[in-house]
Amino acid sequence: MKNLKIAIQKSGRLNEKSVQLLKNCGLDFENYKSSLITSASNFNLEILFLRDDDIPGYVEQGIADLGIVGENVIDETQAKVNYLQRLGFGKCTLKLAIAKDSTIQDLQDLNGKSIATSYPVILKSFLDEYKINADIQTISGSVEIAPGLGLSDAICDIVSTGGTLKSNGLKPFADVRKSEAILIGREGLEENEILAELLQRIQSVLRAKETKYVVLNVEKANLPIITEILHGVKSPTVVPLAEEGWVAVHTVISEDDFWGKINVLKSAGAQGIVVMPIEKIIL
Ligand code: ATP
Ligand code: MG
Missing domain, CATH: 3.40.190.10 (Periplasmic binding protein-like II)
Structure with missing residues (x-):
């Protein structure tokens, strides 16, 4: 092939x-x-x-x-x-940003202003959508320094944490598009x-990546409530422990769910909770 x-x-x-x-x-x-x-x-x-x-x-x-x-x-x-x-x-957001002390307050204030960006096509279609007429200055990098140098009134650039904006005296102003x-x-x-x-x-x-393999011990009497809290790929696997009246529960759950559920599981009698990464899940 x-x-x-x-x-x-x-x-x-x-x-x-x-x-x-x-x-x-x-x-x-x-x-x-x-x-x-x-x-x-x-x-x-x-x-x-x-x-x-x-x-x-x-x-x-x-x-x-x-x-x-x-x-x-x-x-x-x-x-x-x-x-x-x-x-x-690779999650990030393409944002408009302005100088911290800028007088620009809403999108319409961008009319007649200049905006530096490495994304002229996306910016143009965003501005068209809001019927804003601004001057797009296309530069290929270090866009954040443009307002400080007097090249533009605003910028449109990729932001993930906002740290670079802040250290260049800028503040985010509006989201243009999310990306991953x-x-x-x-x-x-x-x-x-x-x-x-x-x-x-x-x-x-x-x-x-989104799921974890969870093993926990619980007294048999508390099993129904534990299985209710845990909704795995299917129903959990329940294995008897050497100690009479106790079982180990094995299941797969979403990591987001897990952090919300951990205290509920504990108060329902779960002990020795072990969480493991999963390499692959083939359905
Ligand atoms: P190349 O040399 O390949 O052209 P580049 O400098 O254009 O690289 P990178 O900065 O490596 O690009 O970013 C690649 C992609 O990663 C971006 O297009 C974007 O989709 C994504 N990304 C995620 N977070 C960020 C961020 N904080 N800053 C920039 N890009 C980010
Ligand atoms: Mg590139």
Whole structure:
């Protein structure tokens, strides 16, 4: 079968997690050193290491079959590609920000103002939506320093924690778009066996990441209330303990749920609660 090619970021914020995801799917390959292309030794996949801006175009043209890239980059390049799977990492928000002491108060105040950004396409469509006429200054990096230098009245840039904005005397003003890393595919790839296998593996890894394997001990009399609190993949496994009248309960639960439930479990008589990571969940 012909190998598929997947394009991932060569270095930067998405590189490590993209590589880790593919490795967690059981793929064995050399990470980027000097070669821009490498093959998985145990899967029909070649990995191309590229600048993230180039990934949507490579996939649109079919030079790569698949890609892992931020939604922000797909929108900005307007490449025609299929969205195959949200990946849950690389989460960030494209925001408008202004100087801390700016007189701008609402979106309409941006009329006639200038906004520096590396995302002119996304910004333009946002401004059009709100019927705002502003001057877009496209710059390729270090956007945060533009207002301080007098280049613009506002900026539109990616923010995750807001630390960079703050240290440049800026404050967030409005959200333009949220983004996360996404698996994209070229058009016409829908019926591909290698893709189907890869997607199944990716989904089982993503599912496992959100869930934990939980083992706890409880007196038999308290079992009904414990099983009520825990809704696992199916009903929990109950194993008798050597001590008469006690059982161990094994189950899989969502991590978000778990922290909400832990005190309820304790007061329902659960003891020795052990929480373990899960590698994969195949449904
Ligand atoms: P390249 O050299 O590949 O062009 P880059 O400098 O354009 O890299 P990075 O800063 O590595 O890009 O970010 C890659 C992607 O990671 C962004 O497009 C965005 O989707 C996502 N991302 C997540 N959090 C952040 C953040 N705090 N700042 C910037 N990008 C982030
Ligand atoms: Mg880039």
